[in-house]
Amino acid sequence: MDKMSECEIVKDLAIPYTEGLINPKSKEFVDVHLSTCNNCMKYYKDIKSDIFKEKYNEVQEDKIVINQFSKINKKINILKICLISIMIIVLIIASLLFAKYQKNNNVINRSYNQIESMKELNNYKLTVKTIQNNFDTNDQMNYEEVYYYKDGKYKIESDNSIKFYEDNSYEKICVYHDLKQIDYYKQDFIEMTKGDLIGIFSCVLNYKEMSSTVYNLALTIREERYNGIDCYVIRFGDKNSYTDTWINKASFIPVRVVNEVYSDFYREEIYTFQENVVNDLDVDKEILNSEQYKDYRKNEIDNNFKERTNSNKDLQYLFK
Numbered sequence: 001m002d003k004m005s006e007c008e009i010v011k012d013l014a015i016p017y018t019e020g021l022i023n024p025k026s027k028e029f030v031d032v033h034l035s036t037c038n039n040c041m042k043y044y045k046d047i048k049s050d051i052f053k054e055k056y057n058e059v060q061e062d063k064i065v066i067n068q069f070s071k072i073n074k075k076i077n078i079l080k081i082c083l084i085s086i087m088i089i090v091l092i093i094a095s096l097l098f099a100k101y102q103k104n105n106n107v108i109n110r111s112y113n114q115i116e117s118m119k120e121l122n123n124y125k126l127t128v129k130t131i132q133n134n135f136d137t138n139d140q141m142n143y144e145e146v147y148y149y150k151d152g153k154y155k156i157e158s159d160n161s162i163k164f165y166e167d168n169s170y171e172k173i174c175v176y177h178d179l180k181q182i183d184y185y186k187q188d189f190i191e192m193t194k195g196d197l198i199g200i201f202s203c204v205l206n207y208k209e210m211s212s213t214v215y216n217l218a219l220t221i222r223e224e225r226y227n228g229i230d231c232y233v234i235r236f237g238d239k240n241s242y243t244d245t246w247i248n249k250a251s252f253i254p255v256r257v258v259n260e261v262y263s264d265f266y267r268e269e270i271y272t273f274q275e276n277v278v279n280d281l282d283v284d285k286e287i288l289n290s291e292q293y294k295d296y297r298k299n300e301i302d303n304n305f306k307e308r309t310n311s312n313k314d315l316q317y318l319f320k
């Protein structure tokens, strides 16, 4: 074999040799030739570095693909965490809102049921103290009314007047101390039926309507002491005004309603409710025949609704 054809054979074997895919005898032949032929040796070195580069590039490409996958994986994980966090936050908010809804509903329902049951009572006294300030005109009012109810008879007493009613009666009596006058009314409509007085707690009756709807969430309830009584305070308000209804935590009877229009108007009603403290004399109109009232002028008044209005009987509530 001449030198030239040996070189060609050695060059042909370059790739299998470099990758170690050559039998020992051929390897020995190549090694011997390379040790004597610089030309082939250079060729082998070039091949080696080409293969190395190729492999290196392959590895790099693999690395890039792996990197891209792991980046996508990371993004998916971040997305998952975000979604789960959002779901947890939504769940927390929803359960807080639901807890608020339940609490509002519970307090208002219990108070409403208490008031409804009070309408059936036959003996009670209700004192209503009113404080009213009008900041515009600087008017201040401060007065007290006492409502007595026993077995169908009412007496409503204030500083200046006394009124007597009976359930389902067509009569009422109004006494005016400043005028020294007693008006005996005969009317063609019934002014009072049993339980009407308890309507003074209309604050809670209105909330009852709201509490089972989404408006429930417009109400807030806090707990506070008033006059030594632990109370729930239901607030309905905005930045201009509020109404606070104070409800005795133990009895669920309202004890106070405060209504304020900021820097304009303030009104407060304080309720004291007592059961079984009224005696027959408290609601007896016979007292008007006593010595105390002998100077009072007595008028009989026909208060006939139909004659005065000629209109629908349903409008009677206007004159209550």
Ligand SMILES: [Zn+2]
Residues within 6 Å of the ligand: 006, 007, 008, 010, 033, 037, 039, 040
């Ligand atoms: Zn050679």
